[in-house]
Amino acid sequence: MSLEFQIHHTDGAARRATMRLPHAAVETPVFMPVGTVASVKALPQHFLEELDARIILGNTYHLYLRPGHELVRRMGGLHRFMSWDRAMLTDSGGFQVFSLNELRKVKEDGVEFRSHLDGSKHFFSPEHSMEVQIALGADICMAFDECTEYPADYARARQSLDITLRWAERSKKYFDEHRHERPWDLHIPGVEDRGMNHSGTGLRGEGPDGFAGLQPNLFGIVQGGMYKDLRRESAERLVEMDFPGYAIGGLSVGEPRNLTLEVIAETLPYLPKDKPRYVMGVGFPDEIVEYAKMGVDMMDCVLPTRAARHGMLFTSEGRLNMKNKQFAEDQGPVDPECDCPTCRRYTRAYLRHLMVAHEPLAATLNTLHNLAFYLRTMEKVRAQIAAAKSDAGTAAAPAAG
């Protein structure tokens, strides 16, 4: 069993669950910080542990280019490479490759693209995406999909969905045959434990058998543009393939926010209730609360980390632009209701100064606060669902072997 999804409470469509992964027990609904190139930008790993983050993301496209998946595999996988012993999820590379626009060419077999770093030519197929992700060694990998652009007419969305479904089958076939190749048990003489065993939170590989019998998991991705019938078809055909979890992709691609909500609402009913449901690339704090209440279990977004680097902070009193002169002598914390290391120690006046003076510490302290805000937001949602008292009993739903 490499993914157990145990629902403890429900409140309407919302669920409060524990997702047990090889490297950690993740309490859901969960927001996953994005660590693009093996680092949540500007944040030392111990801060993520202090915030009780249990799962973070890595971006397959970026890691494939730099430092390269073969190198990461030889280093014992992404967990060891970056010294993060809790859970990780990698995307398929699809979203980034499709963002390259002029630099890519889609064929039935896969996508040819040029690196944004040096223009060098590369090819990603479903099989190659799986190979790369297995080498990186995340707890959850994602099927290789085509992220349909917005707007896309019906014919285009249909064609895009079809290729995504064929790629999902190929992804699953390759993944099932190769997932045992994950690098978790690699023994590097003398240094195998460097950087590991920091947190111990639910680390299942810590037992006497290590990671024996534990494997990464592959999630399918629902596409279909903004068309209800295509989303339904996509969901139903993926469910037939029997993945341990499902993502709703192709959102946050420029569509209006009410459309995002509509597509999520229309798609969720076609996904199994007993498996984790993941909406990719969302969103603002009020959005992630709303989606969690609709029954979404997992979300990720670069917004809190990217906004932090630009000085935009999320607080219980709304958004603050820390560059504003109004904060120049403000001795209060960023958010009086926040107990993160930034709010406990530093003033708005100091953070404003760091932004204005272009000090690198601004990125670190701001990122710390925004992630704390997002993680606490989800913590409150989980508490609310649990408080609804509709105890789901011991209905453990093993989703993958």
Place this chain on the structure above:
Amino acid sequence: MSLEFQIHHTDGAARRATMRLPHAAVETPVFMPVGTVASVKALPQHFLEELDARIILGNTYHLYLRPGHELVRRMGGLHRFMSWDRAMLTDSGGFQVFSLNELRKVKEDGVEFRSHLDGSKHFFSPEHSMEVQIALGADICMAFDECTEYPADYARARQSLDITLRWAERSKKYFDEHRHERPWDLHIPGVEDRGMNHSGTGLRGEGPDGFAGLQPNLFGIVQGGMYKDLRRESAERLVEMDFPGYAIGGLSVGEPRNLTLEVIAETLPYLPKDKPRYVMGVGFPDEIVEYAKMGVDMMDCVLPTRAARHGMLFTSEGRLNMKNKQFAEDQGPVDPECDCPTCRRYTRAYLRHLMVAHEPLAATLNTLHNLAFYLRTMEKVRAQIAAAKSDAGTAAAPAAG
């Protein structure tokens, strides 16, 4: 008493002492990390505490321009502003102003200069430098001096020294009359303790009387170019003025390293044995060890922090350029003999990746290591002096009232 310098051991000219300042007890010989604009670049303050740094530097010129000394004064001083409750030293602004070259004009009264940020016109006199430094509120302030350029002929060095001596007198006069204006006791209703009392190490203001009776200290700066007789004259005339400590300035300005050593060796004998002696702007690890053994008590330099941001790390095995391909798969720590948070947790392979991928975390982890290396280097020097067993007894030497 606002500075007590108690020598515990001597070993030849070297001394192992404790310098008690209003905000901390500093064990000397000490290396002081540079926090130019109210931040040791890329490093959250708690890491400095974890490394047991007791005193850091602020740069008056930079802080005067941004965020401005009046603002810092209103915020309760630099300690509170940046949440650093241990000791601080500010330079006089002289070194930075004189680095502006084309942008400055020296007159008897002071220096007119243009900001490197926006070209705006400013004027620094000895009195103004004191006013700014008292507003910033460091434990140790520095007399306003002209940093003589290198090379400078005898006549030029003589003239530069003369103005520095006149400015030293004016600095001292203004400082003595105004030092009680330091902002340490400022009460900001409801928020006065934000960001303070984190470390408690020797914080003398922690007592029931707060900082009552405690004042900042002013050090004189020896100039005189590379001329032995001018250095002697400079030292002797400053000693007559009776400062609680003395710095040797005008070094690390482009002269060869053996000349730096020579000037330090020739100047030290003219400085009082019972007061702290500070060489400004040095140096490489082997240099600071050498100077400490010659009897220097305090040193500062941007080298460990600046080099770190460029990927140059100091280790017990020599310098490493972390961008080098040879570290791409190196699973060892930066320095096997180092126990800093970077070396305890991360591999050379990961640090190399962060540098190559331009990840901001590289600056943080590298800076942490380099400062740990510098501080441990001084810790070892202190232990060596103490081990020499020439116990100086209880010869406390109160240096300033």
